[in-house]
Amino acid sequence: MSTSRIPVAAGAVAVAAAAVAALTGCASNNMDLSGSLWAGGSPTASGGPSSAASASPTAAPISPTAPTASAPTASASPVLGSPSATPSGPKPLSGRQLKPLLPTSATLPAGWTMKDSTESDTGDAFEDEPDPTLLNNPCTWLSTASGGTLGLGYQTAHAMEMVSDGDNESRIDLGSYFPGTATKQLDLIRSYADKCRTYTGQDWDKKPVPHTVTVTPVPGLGDEAIDLVNTPKGPYATQEVLAVRIGDKILFLDGDNIVDRLPHIKDLAAPIAKHIKEVAP
Secondary structure, eight states, X not given: OOOSOOOOTHHHHHHHHHHHHHHHSSOOTTOOOOOOGXXXXXXXXXXXXXXXXXXXXXXXXXXXXXXXOOOXXXXXXXXXXXXXXXXXXXXXOOHHHHGGGSOOTTTSOTTOEEOTTOOEEOTTOOOOSOOOOGGGSOGGGGGGOOHHHHTOSSEEEEEEEEEEOSSOEEEEEEEEEOTTHXXXXXXXXXXXXXXXXXXXXXXTTOOEEEEEEEEEEOTTSSSEEEEEEEEESSSBOOEEEEEEEETTEEEEEEEEOSSSSOXXXXXXXXXXXXXXXXXXX
């Protein structure tokens, strides 16, 4: 098994692209799903590895683990809740309305920059039928998941972009939910992480890789926040997703340590969540 930093975003791109397609029916003109950081770095617009993934030749070698198609040990678990009729209450924000709530180059905290051509949103499309089936996914699915896919289930629309701190990248997703269902979405994520506290994936050489998954509350962020960390044993990339509920919206930030360290997404999330709380309709 080579320990070089190999971008393996293809699986996550497929998951994320399918998720957005389900909300939109088709890609919007500004749609650019350039990959999930969870899978070891994002490809560039030309499809090659990101600059971040090759920027530090002296950093300790860290390789991502590969998703596996092996049958899960607990995939038959019942879903938390079940699909039902459209929830009641005010209609959530559309993707087009969510996008202006995300940071811009002018409003990002110091040290962060926007990644070109990574913004996307679901436009005016609207998913009003809940599909809370996250618990049906095998635990190995978590190795290529992102905030954009963990946020599905009760989500009605979303917008996303990618930013960089000079070394690492972070994907930012903002999803909207009917009143009361954003809390249910976080419960879904907690239950899925609890189901997958330990699982065994595979690297690209089909060698078993044990994973440990933790979810911890993060006080002082939004109305409630949880930090999910997926840590493989060995020289593989640790993956992190921070989920911050702000009323009936959830802000997700992703990161991994494919280059040296995890990005400081909690520091990044604080001003973004504060801005959303102050200006969101």
